[in-house]
Amino acid sequence: MHVLIFGAAGMIGRKLTGHLAKTGHLHGGVLTALSLVDVAAAEKPAGFTGKVAVSVIDIAASGAAERAIAARPDVIFHLAAIVSGEAETDFEKGYRVNLDGMRNILEAIRREATKSQYRPRFVFASSIAVFGAPLPDLIGDEFFTTPLTSYGTQKAISELLLSDYTRRGFLDGIAIRLPTICIRPGKPNKAASGFFSNILREPLAGQEAVLPVAETVRHWHASPRAAVRFLTHSATMDLAPLGARRALTMPGLTATVGEQIDALHRIAGEKAVRLIRREPDPVIAKIVEGWPRAFDARRALGLGFRPDGSFDEIICTHIDDELEGRLPVLL
């Protein structure tokens, strides 16, 4: 089985690559080749015995997607994207990569499919950013997509394209709307959603973190491990039950900031919680107010997608995966 990952050098791309390389198969199929594609060179995974090809390409550049698809991978993960903030500040770049790039990939597959029998599994990482306020407390599977960012617009359009290309038989696609990833590894960043991870990750490393919103703020989360599980399940499950509706909201964990902090308290104690500094930021509070709080993701649950069990579990997973199972001595 040949697996290609667009966006392999990103956070989820690296996690997925690591998982695939480690297990060496995708629910039964032996993984013989991994193509890692990104605008920056992805790292070759350690310990993988199959063939690995690392390509540095821009999917928006003419002919680039064709070259990547020419080897006819069996499974294609498309995780590459200009992120929300940048797609908002650089309108042209966002559309170029997130929309034209998607179309280039789909068209490359269609041209291969037109030459001779080819219908790869295509897994697209969409986002809950396809939804925009005003939103109900619990968003159902049939709620309409009214994005409030260009990024969300590009994701919603990509979902529509994927469903149409699937319906026409050029590929077997699924678009999964990932919850906000928490705990996101790495450094604190300026993304408006950053604090959801910062307030856990930083204290767990013995560092201070800033909380800019009230503890009553509710949001929709998934751990990096859950995200990888959603992707691999998408790559191997029977997609026929989805019919023509190929975009699915993934089951996340709904929690208030207060509930996140309670979990931190249970796992890492009072000293960790004291590292969270309250610095209310009305701008961030306003942005976050328009975000989804919870979904009734029953289609995905019925199709075997499994959310994280609790924030305690999310924190323990982070300690295992990112901190080698240990908390800093000072906590």
Next chain:
Amino acid sequence: MHVLIFGAAGMIGRKLTGHLAKTGHLHGGVLTALSLVDVAAAEKPAGFTGKVAVSVIDIAASGAAERAIAARPDVIFHLAAIVSGEAETDFEKGYRVNLDGMRNILEAIRREATKSQYRPRFVFASSIAVFGAPLPDLIGDEFFTTPLTSYGTQKAISELLLSDYTRRGFLDGIAIRLPTICIRPGKPNKAASGFFSNILREPLAGQEAVLPVAETVRHWHASPRAAVRFLTHSATMDLAPLGARRALTMPGLTATVGEQIDALHRIAGEKAVRLIRREPDPVIAKIVEGWPRAFDARRALGLGFRPDGSFDEIICTHIDDELEGRLPVLL
């Protein structure tokens, strides 16, 4: 006021042009110039004293949309499209005109807006084809768009683009989802939806018509006159109450085929009804089964859009507008 119509030579385009030329204004604003754009030359309207420019361009061709937009029209109607059936048989042509064409127009406007202050009213003719089965009996304003044709996909994508370009301030857009137009003037065609009009228009002209489905089939209709009313209202109403959600389902008239025939009976008598020949066609019945039956279009109603009152009214309007107010002698 300068009004530009993309798709001016089509059925709705001609009706709209005729209406604008006749009234000479758009809810108060005096109409000084009309730009009629299509792939075929639109007819110049009779009796209009303002400037008329007829352009033959393909909106999908490089630079064509820019040339049309360079004159900075105040109001732009975008009605041009490859229709449903052709977009399904010719995948590339459908995407080229219905998606790339839309983007070319939006980008041409954005570039003008970037040069100096410009924010035209942009009215896009979308379609209830953005919805796909399984559908509830009554489709609400917040129901998701899951098209089952490439045409419907292209319309749904265009709605998303229009909302994003509006949100970014490049234009002031509204996408209106037109019901099936009934009674569609002209000759019977092979469109699966053709019979809804055929069974009224043909008998009203003393001709036989074929009914391929059961009389219990329910669908969502608007007269050509209602469509023109929706378009002109869209061009002049305050769009601020729409917020970022710029796609609206238009209020139609829900009726069964039986109810259509009853209205024909009331207006044109038994002889007209006897011209309808039942020829059940399981293929058409199957296609129509997946179509919307009725909408709860309360957003549009609240914003002042008015549907046709009854099928009796639709038939009388057709007799007025297309038959010079007369039924054939033989009826």
